[in-house]
Amino acid sequence: MxxxxxxxxxxxxxxxxxxxxxxxxxxxxxxxxxxGNGVGASGRASLSSGMTLDEACKILNVKPPQGGKADMDEVMERFKRLFDNNDPKKGGSFYLQSKILRARERIEAEVRPAMEKAAQEAEVKEGWNPKIYKDR
Incomplete structure (x- = not known):
């Protein structure tokens, strides 16, 4: 009793x-x-995923994006390694896998606007060069 x-x-x-x-x-x-720490696209991502940028960086053990730019190769390398190590088929945790996935998505959401802007500026600078195919 x-x-x-x-x-x-x-x-x-x-x-x-x-x-x-x-x-x-x-x-x-x-x-x-x-x-106001969650304004714009990054704020929506934070509220929708329930994860702050700081928490996402700590989970993946990467530096926070500076000025909207981050080393995405390092983020993806850490994501793949942690995601594979926590595979439930190998005795890992589905919960940890989902946290790792949400961390990667949160960092991508923070960096995406800067990457799109840089791509757009590069396209404007380069000019429009259509590919022309000739029939034989």
Missing amino acids: QTVIVGTRVLGRAFSEAYKQAAASSQYQRAQAKA
Whole structure:
């Protein structure tokens, strides 16, 4: 009987701590969105994925993008290695795999506008050169 009572107390405490942590995380995220740390496309990505840029960089162990630019080769290399290492078929965790995927997507969402702008500027600078095919 004592074992059941002690087990119930432990589970009750664990659930209450988990609820407190989830509430604090939700409150923090709302405060970040309200403070303007999630403006524009990067803010939408943060709110939709539930992950901040800082958290994504920590998960993949990469430097945060500076001025919208990041070493995407390093990000992809770390992503592939971590994703493969956490494959559930190899005894890994599906939860960790999904966090790693969301981290990569979050960094890509942060870098995408700068990459698109750079590509557009390069195209304007290069000029429009249509490919012409001649019939024989």
